[in-house]
Amino acid sequence: MTATLASDTTFFTATQLAAAIREGRVSAAEAMEAQLERIAAVNPLLNAIITLDEGAARDGARAADDAIARGEAVGPLHGVPVTLKDGHATAGMRTTVGLTAWADYIPTADSTVAARLRKAGAIIIGKTNVPPRLRDLQTFNPIFGRTGNPWDVTRTPGGSSGGAAAAVAAGLAPLDIGSDAGGSIRVPAHLCGVYGFKPTQSSVPTTGSYADPPDMPRSFRLLFDIGPLARGVDDLILAHRIIAGADGLDTEVPPVATHEEPEPRLDRLRVAFAPEFPGVPTALDIAEAIAGFAGAIDIGGARVGQALPRHDFAAERALFSDFITWYSQAFQPPRENSPTLSAFLEALNQRDEFIYAWERFFDDWDVLVCPAMMCTAFHHQEMGTPIPVDGVETSYWSALSHACRFNLTGHPAVVVPIGLDREGLPIGVQLVGRRHSDMKLLAAAKALARLTDGFVRPPGL
Template structure:
């Protein structure tokens, strides 16, 4: 069972296609892992066991008829509880949406399911996509599987914890200001934030239901997984134009270059002005640099001259512009969002002042 729940999504798909294991057996392995660990992690907030069992059985029957649903045929996946899922509650971690049952799937959910994926459940989030610790008033706090007293990061908190603990092989998630990147780092897994406007956000909260479409920059949809191969496949399946979002251009994904590694030049750094880097992280980066050098790559150590104060100011201008109409108008949600923004702005102000004080 442990071999199955820690296999990659691509490996599971191949095993199911080759009849080495059935979709039902894979699903049962994940359900057993969830039953064993999720009560301590609170990673999966809504489990869709009955529909998942039905879909897994249908996936096996389809293979017997010679039918292949796609690249993820019979593979269970989880979805961040910010994406609308038809008939399955989507709360965004907000009391005002605790009973919200969407009528349609978000575009990216539909695309993964069209490729044969089986929706296993929804993963827990920070309140209305805010905060960095997986806290909301609908579900219990998400805990880091490596240490239950630690945070898994956020806002893709449950997704990162679920992937790290073997509760899911692939989690569909989103990133506005670090929501994929931070929890991937905190939980020791892979995360990918695609280029802006590569992947549709139709059916993502925020915007809250009924709000105008105003998230025009910064919000991206990507994945969390235990392998780079899974993230690459996920992007191929979810990227592309969407009739509901004319600002998502129909540009094909670039093919990886076949240029030899030895012909490349790479700038690298294990430090950053005014921001200390943990010794373990520096050690890993230095190890990678050594291996690349041994492989014949030309490396140059470089610490960019970066204006953090200007970056923070630009970030909050864009964030305010994008979020002004996207959030819930419920009084409790407004208080939470204002509180979060105040803490974030105050922290960034302190960091900026320290940077200015310490600069030569």
Template sequence: MSDLVFASACQLAQMIRDRQVSAVEVLDAYLAQIAKHNSKLNAICTLDENNARSAAKQADEALLRGENWGALHGVPITVKDLFETAGLRTTAGSISLKDYLPQHDATVVKRLRSAGAILLGKTNVGDLAGGYQGLNDVFPRVNNPWNLSYTPGGTSSGGAAAIAAGLSPLDLCSDFGGSIRQPAHFCGIYGFKPTDRRVPTTGHIPEVPGAPHCMRQMLTVGGLARSIEDLSLCLQLIAGADIAQPDISPVPLDQPSDRLLQTRQIAWSDEWSFYPVAGEIKSVIQSVATKLTEAGVTLKKWVPNFDFLAAWQTYYKLAAYNLIYAQSLAASDIRKQLSFLFRDGMQGDRNFRKLGNLPGIGLPISLNPTLKGYFETLTERDSLIAQMDEALTQWDAYLCPVAMTSAFTHRERGTAIQVDNRSVPYSMVSGAYVVPFNLTGHPAVVIPIGKTQNGLPIGMQIVGKRWQEMELLAIAQDIDQVVGGFQRPSEY
């Protein structure tokens, strides 16, 4: 059973098609793994066992009739509890939505079901897509399968823990400020954030039900998995125009060039100015550069000619404009957000607090949003996108850290975190290396590359050109074969 639940989604789909295993047998294996481990991880917050079992039986019967539902026929998947699922509660980790039963599937959920996937359940999140941990007031906190005293990251917290522990082969999730990439890094798995506006977000919370469509920039939908092949398949199934969301362009996916990795031009950094990275992470990234060089790959240590400080400020200004009307207006949710901003702005070394300054960036906009300010922020974003586009022109891919640290111990949101001997504000630790690419919209893959001395995973971010996701995934696959590879936590 343990080998079956750690097979990739693509492998499982092939095995089911070839009648090596039935969809019911696959489902039973995952249900057994969930029963054994989920109570200590709290990764899956809503299990849809009865409907999943019925769908698995129907999948097997369909194959007997010669019917194939699609690329994921009979494969169980999980979905982040921010996506609406028809008739299955979608809480977004908020008390105000704890009993919310959507009438329709989110567009991306519908597309995966149409490809034959079976919805196994919903995965736990940070409350209303907030914070870099799996903390909310509806379900117990999510724990990291590598060490239960540590967070799996967030907000795709339960998804990352579930994938790492063999509770699911593929998790559909979202990334507004690193919510796919940071958990992938913390849990030793693969994560992918596509180009901004590549995949529809219809049916994603936020926006909370009844709110206007506000999340028009930076929110992306992707996946968490144990292989890049699964991430690639997921993208091919969920990408594309949506009649319900006309700002999703009907841009076809690119075709990878099939060039050898040794012919690529790859840039890498182990640290940016202003944002210190833990020594253990820098050392592992440096070892990656060494391995790739020994494999004949052309690498150059490089930092983009890009205003990272301006990107930080512009990201949080635009996030404030996106979220002000999209978030819950429940008093408890507002109090929680204000408490978080106060802690984040007051903890950590003084110089880092001045650089981060989330209260100073976000609160004035939240209290007095203006149309002029919104357009000025979009104009700033346009300039920074052009900067990053120009910087990446000469490279096929760019390698850099995902976060300043590996997984940290559970704590109250906003509490400062030690990066070696420096105390750094909470949001900066996990956000500094990911939010620039939310702002600019560039696609990014995270692959596992090693571990810390105390056995926690370390991931690496691989960034590519906008609208060239398939090329980026092909490059990431080649890099992964040299330096990476999923390893399961020892107790699973």
């Protein structure tokens, strides 16, 4: 293998790298060495990977090559190095959820996600950084410090899957699995210029994947979803097919259909677009990029229209905040505003109404194209400090307002990079579909992504 090919493998997609290893165009050991060399060179600038097991990585790569030499059947990610967000338990590898109390916690068993990736042949080489308890728009914790954005290290990669998005964007790993309770996959994907997928609620088991310390009962019975971050839609499809579906342990997850859907022709797609949501601030560069993308889809032959369901977007956003507050306080002493059971059931009933409204909307449209976030990557700052949007100081948590409503309703959503703003920072678009239409939505995302430049390497790395 040439030195050029060895170097280039660090920016292969997971699908491309798996094929190259299976076909003998590169060995798993060579690809792993190239990956570890890039991590050594780039990760100190970003602090994206915070736990790395080089010995196990090399052993896994040699074992992968030996299996191919013996002619054994191999999985779809055979020999591919992957990282995991530091909220997924990995046997023998530190898993902290960003908490000092768990800084030395080493699980003895894999999460369902980790186990399924290993069964598919992936080599889990390390963990990516998160905020404490996965609760911030940025990625910083007192154990490992701050993660920088590969496009500009003075800016945030987002959170809580910020380390994951930064690692994928910077060529440190072709694939990572994040989690998303309010935008934690989609916001970092948008800010770092990569692809991300939040599936329909309860499609992927959360067994061994935490948003709380691992010794606590699970609080997020709603909102919390698990999905991949990658450098192409094919990898989102492959990863989702590997990790989705019942495991017999997470009782919220039913059997899930993961057969791959054919990529639709553009002239058979009905695409709604919304450059902004009512009452939600959106940077002009983002709104214009979405309108331009919708125009390209229209030229491509799809039926395109500017449309949104007619309901109270502010009430929908407020209801999400109520659920987050209640779940976050679930195991704390009762407070004056702690919900009664009747109030919680009323909230669930209101949630149903928003779900029905979106489902009626998707009777008429296959995909909604909308912002993933109100701005592009902002400079590192204290949690809660207002964020500038076109020069206007805007509430910190408003940054979740485009993404979080689909955690509330459980709809699947894909982020696809569509360009750069005037400062040269990535813009991602959010593609949303009907509940339980995950594979159709991913197939549509693949078709629509062909109208973009795809993944672009961050300059200077």
